[in-house]
Amino acid sequence: GENVEQHPSTLSVQEGDSAVIKCTYSDSASNYFPWYKQELGKRPQLIIDIRSNVGEKKDQRIAVTLNKTAKHFSLHITETQPEDSAVYFCASLYGGATNKLIFGTGTLLAVQP
Amino acid sequence: GAVVSQHPSWVICKSGTSVKIECRSLDFQATTMFWYRQFPKQSLMLMATSNEGSKATYEQGVEKDKFLINHASLTLSTLTVTSAHPEDSSFYICSASRGLAGAGNEQFFGPGTRLTVL
Numbered sequence: 001g002e003n004v005e006q007h008p009s010t011l012s013v014q015e016g017d018s019a020v021i022k023c024t025y026s027d028s029a030s031n032y033f034p035w036y037k038q039e040l041g042k043r044p045q046l047i048i049d050i051r052s053n054v055g056e057k058k059d060q061r062i063a064v065t066l067n068k069t070a071k072h073f074s075l076h077i078t079e080t081q082p083e084d085s086a087v088y089f090c091a092s093l094y095g096g097a098t099n100k101l102i103f104g105t106g107t108l109l110a111v112q113p
Numbered sequence: 114g115a116v117v118s119q120h121p122s123w124v125i126c127k128s129g130t131s132v133k134i135e136c137r138s139l140d141f142q143a144t145t146m147f148w149y150r151q152f153p154k155q156s157l158m159l160m161a162t163s164n165e166g167s168k169a170t171y172e173q174g175v176e177k178d179k180f181l182i183n184h185a186s187l188t189l190s191t192l193t194v195t196s197a198h199p200e201d202s203s204f205y206i207c208s209a210s211r212g213l214a215g216a217g218n219e220q221f222f223g224p225g226t227r228l229t230v231l
Binding site: 034041042043044045046049089100101102103104105106 | 162
């Protein structure tokens with residue numbers, strides 16, 4: 001069945017350090033992997049995404065890597081800032097007949113000033 | 114950008130009543146809309162997928178007679194929670210996508226509706 005595992009569930013880093021969140025998906029036909037940031041009580045905001053035809057994508061302090069063979073993808077945030085504190089969700093587009101995203105369980109990132 | 118709104122942003126109702134939540138795409142036509150439920154400190158769980166003009170596709174374990182979804186136009190989808198009970202209390206979020214299957218079309222999320230059933 002469709003499943004996305006996400007680790008760690010909580011992550012605390014010092015301001016300026018890097019943070020890495022990892023996800024594993026089960027559907028080998030998945031071809032699109034977005035990452036969302038959600039602040040308390042707010043909507044998820046897309047921060048970066050990657051498609052299956054590339055292995056890495058970077059946008060300023062944020063990068064995502066994808067290993068299709070291992071069915072792993074990771075979010076890397078460098079030079080973390082207190083405003084990066086939020087819950088981060090990875091997702092995988094289920095390779096079926098619908099544009100259906102399967103979400104990971106979320107990572108609560110706390111950046112300590 | 115693409116803007117999705119939801120109404121109401123929060124609602125409190127008595128057990129046994131029905132509640133309707135609206136999801137609108139304000140500046141684009143949404144071929145597909147999705148409804149998610151999010152319990153506190155948990156992930157987004159897809160409830161159903163709806164395409165304009167056709168019946169919604171419900172995820173396993175979601176009661177279609179309890180959660181009625183209507184996608185009557187390319188800019189509006191509604192979710193009606195019928196005979197709501199306290200266990201239905203949750204954060205309901207919709208999203209909208211311009212495209213159809215497989216292309217990885219971005220989903221734009223609404224701000225969510227906090228439902229509390231007393």
